[in-house]
Amino acid sequence: MSKNFELLRRTRRAEEVFGGSRSDPPPSDAARSRVNRTGLAGQEVVKLVQRVFVLPNSHAPRLVVFAGVDEGYGSSEICFHMGEVLASEVPRSVCLVEANMGAPSLHHLLGVRKSPGLADAMLSSGRIRDFAVQVGNGNLWTVPPGVVTAEAEGVPTSDRLRSRIVELGDEFDHLLINAPPAGSSADAVLLGQIADGLILILEANSTRRETARRVTETLEAAKITVLGAVLNNRTFPIPEALYRKL
Numbered sequence: 001m002s003k004n005f006e007l008l009r010r011t012r013r014a015e016e017v018f019g020g021s022r023s024d025p026p027p028s029d030a031a032r033s034r035v036n037r038t039g040l041a042g043q044e045v046v047k048l049v050q051r052v053f054v055l056p057n058s059h060a061p062r063l064v065v066f067a068g069v070d071e072g073y074g075s076s077e078i079c080f081h082m083g084e085v086l087a088s089e090v091p092r093s094v095c096l097v098e099a100n101m102g103a104p105s106l107h108h109l110l111g112v113r114k115s116p117g118l119a120d121a122m123l124s125s126g127r128i129r130d131f132a133v134q135v136g137n138g139n140l141w142t143v144p145p146g147v148v149t150a151e152a153e154g155v156p157t158s159d160r161l162r163s164r165i166v167e168l169g170d171e172f173d174h175l176l177i178n179a180p181p182a183g184s185s186a187d188a189v190l191l192g193q194i195a196d197g198l199i200l201i202l203e204a205n206s207t208r209r210e211t212a213r214r215v216t217e218t219l220e221a222a223k224i225t226v227l228g229a230v231l232n233n234r235t236f237p238i239p240e241a242l243y244r245k246l
Contacts, residue, residue: 045078049085052199052227053174061196063165063175064227067182068201069215075201076105078230079178087140092173095132095141097165099191100180104145110135117146122160128167141172158190165194183215192224200229 053060066079079096087094098106099118107114112133121131121143132141168175175195182188182200192198198219202212212229219226 067179095172098145107144117144119146197225197227
């Protein structure tokens, strides 16, 4: 997992930091025990889960997409850790879906096989639940990427992907989907339109402001709710222990 990240508020100025405030609710004991090893980054995961998913009303999103601006921006790691924390926070089923089939990594993080998975489900008429794998004995599940074959070339992927994700939404209480890069993949836009919202992953000292702005405008033009952004791999000029006391 990347060392540090924090949520950014969706505003016209994407660089405005939306960090933790002193009024934020403290992490629950269950979530804290899962993320203590990751220090400050783990605390930010818990805050992010609580802000996005754990709301005292019925408006909290159930289906959320994670997408980097470009490849390699840590969306799979953030999706993975948020899924683990969410599963420890709620008694409902949580399913992590690997939809970045060009560069999948969720199955490695979760320690499950790559196939059968989503790519296989798009060619099958079987129940989508049959392609989900339970992680451990709890309420966390995953749909691996599967293997893209030559047979899949003739499949109308957009319609089939949409229908399979909708089916998954009927099977699980929460879906967290790791998508291809939003800056270069039509599937990221499609998934965002199906979902309740999308979290965009930015890379500190790497993502160009204009690129992030252009991607955000594309998502908004597609009527995708951008729930926020995560600034990944942010570094601090002072030791982490001191930063916590500020």
